[in-house]
């Protein structure tokens with residue numbers, strides 16, 4: 039039986055028929071709405087009262103979750119069952135933030151021990167770099183880190199380093215941390231000229247250690263170091279390259295010294311890996327204590343997800359309300375709107391987390407689905423987006439669900455009143471925008487009809503995620519919340535969120551185009567568009 043033929047799906051469809059006619063401006067007349075539709079855990083409060091739901095919606099959604107056996111799937115996730123069926127392995131990012139004294143057997147082996155051993159190795163590396171003991175080829179301490187990675191080996195640490203840049207806890211010497219991801223070498227080309235080769239350490243992060251984007255950047259970096267230093271590869275590899283991967287053999291054959299290798303495991307998905315050694319740049323930026331606080335925040339959300347009743351469970355509710363919007367209210371666009379410049383990279387991170395996990399149209403056994411899955415997700419720092427795409431949110435033709443993310447407290451510890459008032463201004467904008475999106479504007483003013491171009495139709499649903507304060511702990515909780523939300527949705531949609539076969543064909547196709555682009559093979563087998571574009575490229579290159 040598919041989920042759409044279940045009675046709980048049918049009930050929700052009937053219920054949606056009624057809810058389609060109610061406008062948020064009417065729903066929000068109910069004074070008790072915030073009380074009944076907002077939920078908290080630790081430093082995070084989530085307000086669902088601006089969603090187009092009522093108590094019945096939640097009740098029916100929880101029934102749907104039970105129909106899909108969500109509690110059973112949550113248990114299987116945490117137990118390490120091989121729920122990533124297309125790759126026959128578990129998805130155990132939760133083990134990365136588990137308490138040290140617990141144990142979890144996978145294949146007869148306690149993986150919590152491995153996780154702790156690796157954390158200790160990571161800590162030693164962090165200490166050596168922070169204390170200035172890690173020295174470059176000329177004997178000078180390292181002062182600059184360049185993380186080379188892409189996708190899950192880039193987006194998480196990149197986002198976290200920005201989000202937590204003010205949260206240094208026993209973080210030793212201040213290090214400059216750069217991120218390089220783009221295959222075309224753009225970032226490297228920008229920074230190499232300003233880097234000191236003697237004091238720069240490259241971290242090559244790649245779960246597979248076969249990703250061409252990362253390897254080509256790493257190759258360019260090593261060549262630059264070789265040319266600039268004049269020293270041999272053994273010294274360069276030992277003093278200037280750390281590798282992080284689930285494929286130690288590939289790290290070794292690339293030249294990463296054994297002592298400079300940090301490992302993680304195939305049971306950690308790339309986009310779920312910032313809690314592993316992939317998070318090394320985070321620890322270097324904010325200190326190992328801060329990194330551990332981030333893990334604790336995520337662990338706290340894990341425990342909540344594991345034990346809270348479904349109807350009070352934050353990731354469950356966030357996921358189910360997303361399903362409600364997509365499948366019952368027909369909303370297929372989702373904007374992520376942090377009202378905090380430190381969270382500038384959160385939208386890009388969530389784009390991968392959500393769309394690479396749930397952007398699928400077959401179920402766990404490969405059959406086509408007859409319902410919609412992951413919406414198109416994008417975002418931007420909210421106040422900046424107000425001056426860009428909010429026009430569409432307020433007056434366009436698309437229904438869009440929005441997540442507003444903001445902290446109640448900021449700049450408390452500074453005596454800079456001006457910055458504090460900027461925070462108040464930001465909060466005012468955040469609350470104003472979600473209010474207008476929900477309620478819209480009056481159609482009459484002073485007994486006169488408001489012209490169409492000045493009207494706001496409202497009824498755009500949003501969720502506000504309010505952190506007490508942005509700290510490593512609350513940030514860890516927030517990201518784990520989204521991870522579990524994605525899992526909840528995958529369970530309802532009956533898809534495997536832990537593989538990403540849809541990215542593979544592009545890699546092989548690009549490889550097959552390399553030779554024709556270099557005039558080393560014929561391009562006749564390609565379609566007329568590819569053929570025509572290639573010809574034009576050749577003509578332009580011949581002119582230069």
Ligand SMILES: O=P(O)(O)OC[C@H]1O[C@](O)(CO)[C@@H](O)[C@@H]1O
Pocket residue numbers: 188189190191243244245246247248249252308309394538541
């Ligand atoms: O860490 P790796 O193996 O270099 O992969 C980078 C990214 O590439 C992908 O495999 C997609 O191509 C992502 O899932 C992953 O996060």
